[in-house]
Amino acid sequence: MSSSSDSEPETRGPAPRLGPCEVCASKEAQYTCPKCEVKTCCLNCVRIHKTELNCDGIRDRTKFVRIKDFTDRDLLSDYRLLEECARFVHAVKRDEKKRFTRIDKDLPVHLFKLKIAARDRGIALQFLAQNFSRHSVNTTRYNYKTNVISWRVEWIFPNAEPDMVKFVDEKCLETKRLSELLDKYLDVNAEPFEGSKALTYYKSVGFKGVKVLLRAEKVKGCARKFFELDPSETLAENLSGKCIVEFPLVFVVLKDHAYNFDIITPDEFEEQPIATETPSQNEAQKRKRPLLTEKVALEKQKEIQQEIKEDKKKKPKNLLFTTGYSSEESLDMSDDEIKK
Numbered sequence: 001m002s003s004s005s006d007s008e009p010e011t012r013g014p015a016p017r018l019g020p021c022e023v024c025a026s027k028e029a030q031y032t033c034p035k036c037e038v039k040t041c042c043l044n045c046v047r048i049h050k051t052e053l054n055c056d057g058i059r060d061r062t063k064f065v066r067i068k069d070f071t072d073r074d075l076l077s078d079y080r081l082l083e084e085c086a087r088f089v090h091a092v093k094r095d096e097k098k099r100f101t102r103i104d105k106d107l108p109v110h111l112f113k114l115k116i117a118a119r120d121r122g123i124a125l126q127f128l129a130q131n132f133s134r135h136s137v138n139t140t141r142y143n144y145k146t147n148v149i150s151w152r153v154e155w156i157f158p159n160a161e162p163d164m165v166k167f168v169d170e171k172c173l174e175t176k177r178l179s180e181l182l183d184k185y186l187d188v189n190a191e192p193f194e195g196s197k198a199l200t201y202y203k204s205v206g207f208k209g210v211k212v213l214l215r216a217e218k219v220k221g222c223a224r225k226f227f228e229l230d231p232s233e234t235l236a237e238n239l240s241g242k243c244i245v246e247f248p249l250v251f252v253v254l255k256d257h258a259y260n261f262d263i264i265t266p267d268e269f270e271e272q273p274i275a276t277e278t279p280s281q282n283e284a285q286k287r288k289r290p291l292l293t294e295k296v297a298l299e300k301q302k303e304i305q306q307e308i309k310e311d312k313k314k315k316p317k318n319l320l321f322t323t324g325y326s327s328e329e330s331l332d333m334s335d336d337e338i339k340k
Contacts (some may be wrong), residue, residue: 006124018030018031018032019039020038020039020074021039021041021045021050021262022038022040022047022049023038023040023041023045024041024045027041027042028041029041029204030042031046033046033049033055033057034057034058034059035055035056035057035058035059035060036049036055038053038055041068042225054272056285061077061078061081061279062081081275092238097246100253106243107127109143110141111127112141113142113144114140114141114149116304117142117144117147117149118142118149118244118250119303120123120301120304121149121174121236121239121240122206122240122241122263123236123239123240123241123242123243123244124218124242124244124305125244126217126218126243126244126246127245127246128245128246134245134247135246135258137152138152138246138247139152139170139171140152140246140247140249141171148173148175149173149236150171150172150174150246151171151172151174151239151248152168152169152170152171152172152234152246152247153168153172153181153247153250154166154167154168154247154248154250154251155168155182155185155250155266156168156251157185157198157199157201157202157249157250157251157252157253158199158251158253159201159202159253159254159257160199160201160202160255161198161200161201162198163198165198165199166255167185167195172235173235174234174235174236174239175235175236176234176235177232177233177234177235177236178229178230178231178232178233178234178238179207179220179230179231179232180214181210181235182207182231185199185203185252186202186203186206186207186210186252187200187203188203188204188206192194200256202252202254203266205254207231208255209254209255209256210252210254210255211228211252211253211254211255211258212228212229212230212231212250212251212252213226213227213228213229213250213251213252213253213261213263214226214227214228214229214238214239214242214249214250215248215250215251216242216249216264217242217243217244218243218245218268219264220242223331224261224262225262225263225264225265226251226261226263227242227263227264228263316331
């Protein structure tokens with residue numbers, strides 16, 4: 001007589017911990033994706049889930065975890081992440097190239113004087129970090145004895161033949177007119193130089209057939225926007241009221257191709273003041289500034305005055321020849337206070 005145990009089916013093992021595979025649903029899952037937590041059974045299913053879900057399988061260490069689900073493993077992961085951040089910051093500080101990418105470093109004396117001189121002229125001059133090539137090649141300097149800025153100017157001719165060409169003038173005095181600086185590039189009788197053959201068409205049309213544009217900086221969509229310059233004015237007058245990063249980039253384009261450039265108009269920045277009196281013929285002939293020249297200059301002047309006031313406050317008071325008051329305070333006292 002057979003026992004009852006023979007007729008009963010064999011008992012199965014414990015239920016699978018992960019459940020069925022979420023890709024093929026035919027086998028029990030053995031793996032869990034660290035990132036999306038998809039359960040898979042084999043390598044083929046892992047590859048399929050990565051392709052369909054665009055998953056890289058790398059756990060997101062900054063993923064939000066609720067307090068009740070927070071474990072010691074999550075705490076250890078956060079601690080290691082902070083250690084990696086500390087090592088990265090320390091490596092950047094030690095790297096001689098990367099440490100100069102900080103823009104909050106104090107400017108050298110000559111650059112600080114240059115920035116102040118440009119501010120007095122209504123020009124917002126900004127500098128890049130030391131490891132940028134545009135900063136390393138900048139030859140713009142300020143002569144404090146003559147109070148003149150010599151700018152580095154890059155002249156770009158996009159309509160040259162056969163391709164666009166660029167010429168660099170290391171020192172352009174701000175007192176010279178723009179037409180004088182462009183004479184050697186647009187004058188037919190100018191002495192030839194290396195690369196001047198590409199400007200044959202420019203010389204044939206002359207100043208009347210070109211437009212001089214300045215690359216806009218720190219303006220929304222500045223990669224495609226330009227300011228139109230007046231060749232009859234000086235370089236300082238043309239740069240006044242504009243923001244310059246290191247040095248100006250000037251594009252000389254043919255008038256027939258000027259439609260390819262987004263030229264900024266004065267209406268985009270300010271409303272033209274209403275004239276209360278009828279202007280004279282000479283004033284009417286003068287071209288209006290394309291930007292906030294006077295407003296920028298006034299704002300910069302106020303900033304300079306504020307800095308001077310703060311420096312005066314930091315200076316110690318002179319108490320050598322006064323009793324309890326500084327020399328400046330004694331001058332401010334009225335006659336009645338002195339009699340008392």
